[in-house]
Amino acid sequence: MIRRPGLELPRPSRRGLLTGGLALGASLGASLTLPGCAYIRDDVPIDKPLPPSAKAEIDGDLVYFNWADYLAPSVVKGFQREYGVKVIESNYDSMEGMYAKLAAGNQYDIVFPIAKWVVKLRQEGKLRSIDPAELENADQVFYSGSYFNDPWYDPGSKVSVPFTVYKTGIGWRTDKVSTMTNSWKDLWNDEARGRIFTLDDQDEALAMAALLLDYDVNTAKRSELDDIKDLLISQKEYLRAYSSDDVNNMTSGDAWIHHMWSGDFLYLREGLVDDPTKFDFQAPSEGVPINSDAYAIPTNARHPGTAMVFIDYLLRPENAVKNMNYLYYPFPVKDALPAFADLAKDVPACNVEISDLENENVFRLLGTDEVQRRAAVWTEVKAS
């Protein structure tokens, strides 16, 4: 999944893609810098003992590696002021790009992987343990009964701390479309024919069709993939384009119905447009993909102590609220949840309940052959 670059017109959408170009070029460039050994190494060892946790003590400036514009600047500034350290920021534009830089041996103190990348990084021993006992605010996410005590992507929550959660649904223009049915089938809506967008994202597009067909969102079964392919091709006559630039496609009037991410929608509606009542969002009844991002500390981080302090600082409810008001994605920080519910009060479908995470619609780390089978279907859909 890729987000858009910082050169955006109004302000970058949070989870919109940086649709190609510069960003893709850059990420490709990044992956091409993989050391030569990457070509010849075969399947890496799995589940080595996890590198130990650092103490939460300032041990230098923070080398921070995240999507562009993915934390409120005021929060980052506040951290620098309070602890007297600098935050040295670099950005990635795709998970592949982030992974390639880590694999090439670049040293960062904190990264923000999407759930399935936590699985991969943990398996390969690239993440340090994070001991919650070191974090004063750990109880904000690891309270008794919390989903994040043992999330699917990090058993026992050993190497990650939850950052944001989000869902994928459908945003639409209430002034243009009157026949929405709270189903993924609405992406085949006649009223909006030619003004419908599907996310240009392999996982999201296949998941949407899989949910309509009542298949697992991660399916790699040939027969099911064939059904998904036929269904997605049948959608093409309704589509204007495949694009992950969801916020701009909506504000520019190009899209009347857009397959989009909840936080992008909320940002668009509450933070961008003149008349919010013209925009609404639904989480279709067939089920929606729910996913999450996490904080993690690479094994080779030079200042893991500062990173621990930084994570602790971000878990303070007042900072989580500031970040939510900037990103429009909910943070699973206990005392900040009411503030998010308030932010999303006009569009409750954008809210992500922690219980939503317990559904099965998360994007899992798949085997190479499975990814390639799914990619082949997605390629044929887009190429046809």
Next chain:
Amino acid sequence: MTETATRPRSAQRTSLWGWLLALPTAWMVAFFVSSMVIIVLLSFGRTTNDGYPAFATSTANYRAIWNEVYLELFLRSLAYAVATVVISALIAYPVAYVIALHGGRYKNALIAAIVVPFFASYLVRMYAWKALLSDDGLVNSALRHSGLSDGITFLNTPQAVIGGLVYGFVVFMILPIYASLERLDTSVIEAGKDLYHGPVRTFFSVTLPATRAGLYGGALLVFLPALGDFVSAQLLGGASTYMMGNLVQQQFAEGQNWPLGSALTVGMMAALTVLMVVYLRATSTRAQES
């Protein structure tokens, strides 16, 4: 997508020139040839279970590209690239002509005015087009205010993709045509007129043939990047304007299939080489005829 330049070798080569050539040759071998070799080798490769590309001796990737969907994509890309060349030539020739023959002392300033905008990133300029041409963008708003139209769907169409390609690469057509017009001895145009040709006939029977080389060179310089481009289709294209560049790019990113991407690249290079040979033969015979 290589620029198979056919530089005339200078007849005299002193050892100094030989040494001067060594550095660029080393550079090309290190960074251009070696990456080509890696792509060719990788096209026989496979992907490991944890997603790394690995060398192997499999022909599976070449069997996989023998797919009618890919052929259709190739033909579509070819059509877009040819349209881009034709439109670029129609735009570039008059522009180059006016600057070269009537630019006077503003020539260099005018050429700079054409070249300087191309220093800005192609991607940034594409985003600008999106802002201008969207349904509620500046152009459509102006059309609506003036009552000329209720709005035109510009974006996400094949025309938008071709428009983006023309905009992106037209400068590569203008410069070689300008160069050949600059070198043109204007007395041959006057001679044409003296022989009782009208301006139109003079243009087609004298000026145009004399500047053929620039046009042929420009066509090549526009065609190659246009055929391999993926940005225009991704930002301005619709649901059915996917191009070869997008296909290759997808294999290297989401598709997690570098070997297939490499095989597609090699296949495309092979097809292009054949086209190039045919083109160069045809144009060089024509150039000799004139």
